[in-house]
Amino acid sequence: MRSKRDRLEIIYDILSLIRSHGNSIRPTPLLRKSNLSTQGFAEYIKELLEKGFVREMSDSRGKKLYTLTDKGFAYINNYNTIKRFITDFDL
Amino acid sequence: MEPKLGCAFQVHVHCTSIFLINLPGTDVIMPPMPPMDNPLVGAETFYTLVVIAVCLAIYLKTRRMYKLTYHQGLFYFSNAFLFFALSFLSRFFLRFRFPPEAIPAERMIFSLGYLVFFYTGAVAAFMLLYSTMWKKTAKPTMRPFYNILFLALLTSLIATIALPFPPAFVTFMGIIFVGSSALSYLNYRTSETKDRLLGLYAIYALLLLAFVANAISHFAIFISPVVAIFMYVLSIAAFLAQLYLVLSSSKYKKKGR
Numbered sequence: 433m434r435s436k437r438d439r440l441e442i443i444y445d446i447l448s449l450i451r452s453h454g455n456s457i458r459p460t461p462l463l464r465k466s467n468l469s470t471q472g473f474a475e476y477i478k479e480l481l482e483k484g485f486v487r488e489m490s491d492s493r494g495k496k497l498y499t500l501t502d503k504g505f506a507y508i509n510n511y512n513t514i515k516r517f518i519t520d521f522d523l
Numbered sequence: 524m525e526p527k528l529g530c531a532f533q534v535h536v537h538c539t540s541i542f543l544i545n546l547p548g549t550d551v552i553m554p555p556m557p558p559m560d561n562p563l564v565g566a567e568t569f570y571t572l573v574v575i576a577v578c579l580a581i582y583l584k585t586r587r588m589y590k591l592t593y594h595q596g597l598f599y600f601s602n603a604f605l606f607f608a609l610s611f612l613s614r615f616f617l618r619f620r621f622p623p624e625a626i627p628a629e630r631m632i633f634s635l636g637y638l639v640f641f642y643t644g645a646v647a648a649f650m651l652l653y654s655t656m657w658k659k660t661a662k663p664t665m666r667p668f669y670n671i672l673f674l675a676l677l678t679s680l681i682a683t684i685a686l687p688f689p690p691a692f693v694t695f696m697g698i699i700f701v702g703s704s705a706l707s708y709l710n711y712r713t714s715e716t717k718d719r720l721l722g723l724y725a726i727y728a729l730l731l732l733a734f735v736a737n738a739i740s741h742f743a744i745f746i747s748p749v750v751a752i753f754m755y756v757l758s759i760a761a762f763l764a765q766l767y768l769v770l771s772s773s774k775y776k777k778k779g780r
Contacts, residue, residue: 439594483593503591507591510591513773517588517597518596522714
C-alpha cells in the first residue's frame with residue numbers, strides 16, 4: 433500500500449497533472465485526478481495561486497482553466513533535488 | 524645607532540607580542556598591545572572570511588529551495604546559516620574593535636556587541652536544531668519562530684551577564700552545548716533512517732561545538748594561541764563539511780521520479 437503523500441508531493445502531483453494536460457486543465461478533472469477531497473483540493477489550489485505556481489485563465493467559452501507559471505515549471509524541474517535534500521538533511 | 528636598533532626590535536616584538544613580551548637580556552617592557560597588533564589577526568581574518576563565505580553559500584543555496592517550496596525545515600535550515608554568518612561577523616568586530624579595557628561608553632558597546640554575538644549565534648544553533656525537529660513537535664497553536672527568538676534572547680542575556688565571571692560563563696556555555704547535543708541525539712534516535720544520518724548529526728554536533736568554542740575563545744585566546752588556532756581549524760572543518768554535504772545533496776540529477 434502506498435504511504436500517505438506529504439505536502440510537497442501533493443503539490444508536485446497537481447503541477448504535473450496540469451503540465452501533462454498541455455499546461456491547461458479545468459478544475460473538475462484536476463480535482464478528480466489529484467485524489468484529494470474537495471476541501472483539500474481547494475486549499476492547495478488557493479495556496480498555489482497565492483504563491484504564484486499556478487495561474488487562473490478562461491478559455492474561449494469563459495470556462496475556468498489552470499495553467500503553470502514559470503515558478504510552477506521550476507518547481508517540477510527541481511522537485512527531485514529538493515526532495516532528496518530534505519530527506520538527506522532530515523528536514 | 525641605538526634608536527634604530529630599538530625601532531627594529533619594537534617592530535619585531537609587535538609582530539610576535541603574544542609570545543615575546545619581554546626578551547631576555549633587555550629591560551624593555553612592551554606597552555599593552557593595541558587590538559589590531561594581535562599576531563592572530565591574519566588567522567582570525569582568514570578564518571572569519573572563510574566561515575562567513577561558507578555560511579552565505581549554504582544560506583543562498585537553501586534559500587532558493589525554500590522560495591520554491593515554502594518548506595518549514597528549509598526555512599529554519601537556511602536561516603540558521605544566515606545567523607551563523609552574522610554571529611561570526613559580530614565576533615570579528617568584537618575581537619578587534621572594542622577592547623574590554625576601553626572607556627566606559629565603549630565598554631557598554633562592547634557588552635552590547637557580545638549580546639549581538641550570543642544572540643545571533645543562539646538563534647542559529649536553535650534554528651539548526653529545530654529544522655530537524657519541527658515535524659515531530661509542530662502544533663497548529665505553536666509559534667516556533669518567535670519562541671526561538673525569545674529563547675535565544677534569554678540565553679544571550681544570561682551569557683552576557685555571566686561574561687565577567689569566566690567559570691560561570693564557561694559552565695553556562697557547556698550546559699548549552701550538552702543540552703543541544705542531547706536534543707540532537709534524541710532526534711537522531713527517533714529518525715527513520717538512522718544509519719544514513721549519522722554523519723549529518725556528527726557535523727551538527729561539531730557546529731554546536733564550534734559555536735561554544737568561539738564564545739569561550741574570548742578567554743582561550745589569552746591562554747594559548749595554539750588553542751585559538753585549533754578552534755579555528757575545528758570550526759572551518761565543521762562548516763566546510765556542512766557545505767560539502769549541502770552541495771553534494773543539492774546537485775541536480777536528470778533522472779526522473
